[in-house]
Amino acid sequence: MEKNPLIIQHLTSGDFRNAPFEKVILPLGSLESHGDHLPFGTDSLTAYLLSLEVARRVPKTAVLPPLQYGMSEAYREFSFTLSLRPETETAIIGDILESLYREGINKVFILNGHDGNIASIEMAARTVKAAHPEMKILSLDAWWNTLKELLPPGFFEVWNGLGHGGEGELSIGLALFPDLCEPGQARGIVPRLPPYVDVKWMVSELTDCGATGDPTKATREKGVIIKETLVNAIVGILTALDESGWDYRSPEVKGNQNREMR
Ligand SMILES: [Zn+2]
Numbered sequence: 235m236e237k238n239p240l241i242i243q244h245l246t247s248g249d250f251r252n253a254p255f256e257k258v259i260l261p262l263g264s265l266e267s268h269g270d271h272l273p274f275g276t277d278s279l280t281a282y283l284l285s286l287e288v289a290r291r292v293p294k295t296a297v298l299p300p301l302q303y304g305m306s307e308a309y310r311e312f313s314f315t316l317s318l319r320p321e322t323e324t325a326i327i328g329d330i331l332e333s334l335y336r337e338g339i340n341k342v343f344i345l346n347g348h349d350g351n352i353a354s355i356e357m358a359a360r361t362v363k364a365a366h367p368e369m370k371i372l373s374l375d376a377w378w379n380t381l382k383e384l385l386p387p388g389f390f391e392v393w394n395g396l397g398h399g400g401e402g403e404l405s406i407g408l409a410l411f412p413d414l415c416e417p418g419q420a421r422g423i424v425p426r427l428p429p430y431v432d433v434k435w436m437v438s439e440l441t442d443c444g445a446t447g448d449p450t451k452a453t454r455e456k457g458v459i460i461k462e463t464l465v466n467a468i469v470g471i472l473t474a475l476d477e478s479g480w481d482y483r484s485p486e487v488k489g490n491q492n493r494e495m496r
Pocket of ligand 1: 268276347348398403
């Protein structure tokens with residue numbers, strides 16, 4: 235195995251002493267069905283591989299081991315679902331953040347790959363932030379929703395690319411881990427959900443195959459654009475914050491962000 239200085243599991247105490255990182259990215263995933271066309275580990279693989287691409291481009295940044303399990307109760311009628319209870323996941327994320335604080339790492343970017351984790355991220359991060367206000371904690375809770383702001387209208391063919399194992403998720407899978415994807419098996423259903431409100435569904439209420447959206451419209455080309463768009467956006471945010479000293483009151487942060495986002 236080749237040592238990658240961005241991957242914290244690969245580093246020795248000596249490595250860290252000689253080249254300390256000051257920011258970390260925490261990728262969060264899940265272990266659950268994504269239909270017959272994407273692997274059970276899709277969410278952690280996506281979050282982890284995106285995190286590595288970001289860390290490559292932002293100084294003094296390293297990537298934590300991804301959390302390979304998430305809160306997946308809504309997916310449990312489809313195999314292979316191993317789920318953490320929300321309180322377990324909140325405790326794990328909270329313990330990781332507390333440990334980082336103790337290690338002197340005060341800047342954390344949480345890159346989430348799974349919708350069921352969002353509430354736990356919020357609870358853990360708010361609690362740790364209140365305990366240690368000097369910590370800077372950011373999270374990208376739902377990259378699949380953020381794409382609406384970052385990509386031109388009409389980029390996706392169906393349902394804004396959304397869906398569990400949908401057009402967007404299979405596309406980015408084809409870009410990041412093509413050998414684990416089976417686009418020939420792609421199938422999904424676009425559910426009829428009401429607007430404005432957040433429906434607390436079980437996935438079995440939305441689909442009979444474990445996937446939603448239309449993954450038959452996924453392509454590797456779309457995935458490469460999605461990947462680069464997300465990585466550019468996150469790199470832009472972290473770079474602007476580094477330039478501003480992570481002072482959220484500085485007008486420079488807003489200016490730089492806008493420049494990157496355009
Ligand atoms: Zn997923």
